[in-house]
Amino acid sequence: MKLSLQEQLLKSGLVSSAQAKSVKSDKHKQNQQQRKNKIEVVDEAKELAQKAQAEKLERDRELNHLRQQQEEQKQLAAQIKQIIELNRLPTAGDGLAYNFTDNNKVKRLYVSAEMRDQIAEGRLAIVKLGQTYEVVSAETARKIQSRDAASVIVFNVDKKNTETTDDAYAQYQIPDDLIW
Template identity: 35%
Template sequence: MNEKQIREQTMAKSLAEQLMQAGVVNQKQAKKASKKSKKNRELKREVQAAVQQTQQQNVQKSDQQNEKIRLEAQQKAITAQIKQLIEVNAIESKGDLEHNFNFEGKVKTLRVSSQQKQQLANGFIAIAHLGEKFYMLPAAVAEKIEQRGEGYIVLLNDKIEEDEDDPYKDYPIPDDLMW
C-alpha cells in the first residue's frame, strides 16, 4: 500500500469511529460505507484508465490526421513545382511540320519545326502535358519532372548523340516511307 491509501484508510476509520461514537451509525453501517469507498476507488481507477485510453486514441487520431494533411500539402507543393517547371521552360512549338505521338491510346499532333522534330527524335526535347495542353521541354527539365512526379512526361526519347563520321547524316529520313 502506498502512503495515500494508508491515509485514506485511517481517515475513513477515524470518521467511522467518530460517527459510531456519536451514535449516528452502527458498526454494520460503517463497514458498508467502507466497502462503498473501496468500490468508489476501483470505479475511479477504471474511469481514469478509460480517460487515458481515450486520450491516447485521440492523440493517435490527430497524429494520423496531421500526417495526412502534411502529405497532402507536400503533394500540392510538388504539383506546383512541376507546373512551374513546365510553364517556365516550355519551348515554343510553332512550325510547319506535324509531330505525332501517342497519349492515352490516342494519337496527338504537335506543330514543330524541322530542327525541333530532329531534337525530339534524338531525345534532346521532350513533350509534357499539363491539363489539356502539351508543351515541349528540354530533356533535362523533363527528367527533373519525372523525378518529382509521374504522368506529366508524354514523350522522352533516349538521347542519341550525332555521329560526326556518319556518311548519311546530311540525308533526311522520310517520315512517309512504306515498308
C-alpha cells in the same frame, strides 16, 4: 446552503429514498473493502478517458501526416508548373504534326521539322501541363522527371546508350519520310 446531487435528485422526485440509501451503502462497502485489502479500485471511466485520448492523438497524427503529404504534392505540382512555364519552347501551330500517346490515347502536337527531329533524338521532350502539352529541353525534362515521372510524356533517351547489338535491322536506315 447548497444541496448535494443526491439530495437534489431526491427533492425533484427522480430517485426514491431507498435507491439513494442503497447507492450510499454500496459506495461505503466498496471503500471499506479497499481499506481492508489495500486494493486500488480501477477507475473504468478514467481508463476509458485515457484510451479515448490516446486514440484521438493517433487519429490526429494520421490526419496531420496525410495533410503534410497533400501539401508536399501541391508543392511538387507548383514546382513542376513553374519549371514548365519558365522553360517551354514555342510550338509551330502550322508545323508538322508530332503524334504521341498519353494514357493510351493518341495525341497530336504541331511542331517545326527541326523540333520534331530533336524530339526524336532525345534533345527535346514533351511534358504535360494541366490539359495542354508543352515542349521543353532534355535537361528540363530530367528535372521534371525527378519530381514527377508522369508529367513527362515523351522523352526519348539517348539512343547510343540503349542500342543493342542483337538488333537484326540495325544496318537498315529508317526512311526520312516515315510519319505514323
